[in-house]
Structures are given as structure tokens and as C-alpha cells.
Amino acid sequence: MKPLIQWSIDHHWMVMAFSMLLLLGGIWTARDIPVDVFPDLTAPTVTILTEGHGMAPEEMESLVTFPLESAINGASNVRRVRSATALGIAVVWVEFDWGTDIFLARQVVAEKLALVGGTLPPQVKRPVLAPVSSIMG
Numbered sequence: 278m279k280p281l282i283q284w285s286i287d288h289h290w291m292v293m294a295f296s297m298l299l300l301l302g303g304i305w306t307a308r309d310i311p312v313d314v315f316p317d318l319t320a321p322t323v324t325i326l327t328e329g330h331g332m333a334p335e336e337m338e339s340l341v342t343f344p345l346e347s348a349i350n351g352a353s354n355v356r357r358v359r360s361a362t363a364l365g366i367a368v369v370w371v372e373f374d375w376g377t378d379i380f381l382a383r384q385v386v387a388e389k390l391a392l393v394g395g396t397l398p399p400q401v402k403r404p405v406l407a408p409v410s411s412i413m414g
Contacts, residue, residue, distance in 0.1 A: 320356060321379045323386045324407035325349075325369040329400055334362050340398050342367040348393040352385045379409055 285292050325345060329337050342362045349371050350358055357372040373382045383406055390404050397404075 320375055321373040321377045321382050323371045323373070323379075323382050325367075325371065325386065325390065325404050326407055327367040327369075327397075327404040328365060328402045329367070329398065330365050330402075331400065332365055332398075334364055337365065337367050338362040341401055342369065344393050344396055345369050345390070345404065348389045349386060352389055354382070354385075383409070 327337075327341050327345065329341055332340070342360045345367070346358050346360055346369060349355065349369065352371070354374045354377045355371060356374050358369065359372070360367065360369045362368075371382070371386055373379075386406065390406075394403060
């Protein structure tokens with residue numbers, strides 16, 4: 278280590294020139310880096326809304342929410358499935374892997390909904406996909 282320090286002291290102009298070269302290279306590179314003021318920090322998510330008029334939360338969960346979750350869990354690139362069930366309504370959020378095209382994800386979910394749609398109770402309206410949105414609205 279001592280020889281490197283001594284060489285740096287003896288050739289300080291060379292060290293300064295190399296440092297300036299690195300600084301200029303960094304500035305040159307920094308100018309070309311794209312910067313997004315508000316980057317999208319949410320994974321691609323598809324929201325499914327299902328109404329079942331007059332159904333208790335327990336009925337909605339067992340007859341609507343659980344079958345929807347089960348069908349969608351097998352879809353490709355699905356990272357996580359979450360849901361909330363209340364009086365007459367079920368909301369299912371399907372979160373996909375980063376980089377998944379949101380429109381492809383919606384198509385996959387729509388296909389899975391078509392498969393499970395016939396097994397839902399008759400008083401339940403057809404599940405609908407919420408509009409595409411991001412964290413910024």
C-alpha cells in the first residue's frame with residue numbers, strides 16, 4: 278500500500294488528470310440518464326368488482342370471492358391476490374410481476390373470469406374490471 282501512496286504523491290498531476298477525466302465522464306453520462314419526476318411505483322394491478330345484491334359478507338366470501346381468487350391464482354405472472362368482501366360487494370386485486378403489460382394482464386384476468394362466471398350464484402352480477410389507473414390517479 279505504501280508504494281501506491283508514494284507513487285500518487287510523486288505523480289500528483291497524473292492522479293489529478295485521471296480524477297478530472299472520471300469527473301467529466303460522470304457528468305457526460307449523467308446528462309443522458311432519463312429522469313422521471315413521478316415514477317410509477319406500483320406493480321401492474323387489475324381490480325375486479327363484483328356485486329351480489331342482498332348477500333351477506335360471509336355468502337359473498339364463500340360463493341363469490343373465494344372462487345374468483347382460486348381461478349385467478351393460477352394465472353401466469355400473478356404475484357399476489359388480495360380481496361375485500363362486504364355486504365353485497367366483493368373487490369379482488371390481482372397484482373402481477375413487474376414488467377407485465379397491464380393490458381395483457383387484464384386479458385388474462387378477463388379469460389379467467391369467463392371461466393368462473395358460470396359458477397357464480399344467479400343474483401350476482403357479472404364481475405367487471407375497474408379502469409386502468411396508477412398511484413397518481
